[in-house]
Amino acid sequence: MHPEIDKIVEGLVARKKYIYLCTNALLLKEKIQLFKPTKYLTFSVHLDGQREHHDFAVCREGGYDIAVDAVREALQRGFRVTTNTTYSTAQIRKAFRAFFDEMMELGVEGMMLSPGYSYEKAPDQQHFWGALARGGCSGRFFLTASRIGGSIFRRCFSSF
DSSP states (O other): OOTTHHHHHHHHHHTTOOEEEEEOSTTHHHHGGGSOOOTTEEEEEEOOSSHHHHHHHHTOTTHHHHHHHHHHHHHHTTOEEEEEEEEOTTSOHHHHHHHHHHHHHHTOSEEEEEEOOOOTTOSOGGGSHHHHIIIIITTSOOOOSSOSSTHHHHHHTTTO
16 A cells, blocks of 8 residues: 555545545555545445356455455444455356345445456457466456466466
């Protein structure tokens, strides 16, 4: 977290700029007192599906529970909250619908969805999703650009 994020947000809010502050929510409950609820500030919490799927995607057991607890706290304090979800075709549709229902019941305002997929026409195939699939990583959950299933991520990107 940027050491002056509260001042940055405060300055943007004073200028009446809408802010979607992306977070994995691991520190949100601890730092939430740095912010004031306003229509100009929305916490966009990264959640990649239900508990088991999200924890696998971010390589952190308990990450889902921490994030959901932080979402509840933010909503209780009057903050606007949305989610940011990267999904893959490997996810079961029924489970994904259940995740949508869970988030709506939790009280989030909306959900931003991003597909995780390969793109054969990307000019830089060496560093794109398709290269991962050709390198023996197909069939795994490709969920976010920063986390692709723990050891699979390290193996596929070991040259970086």
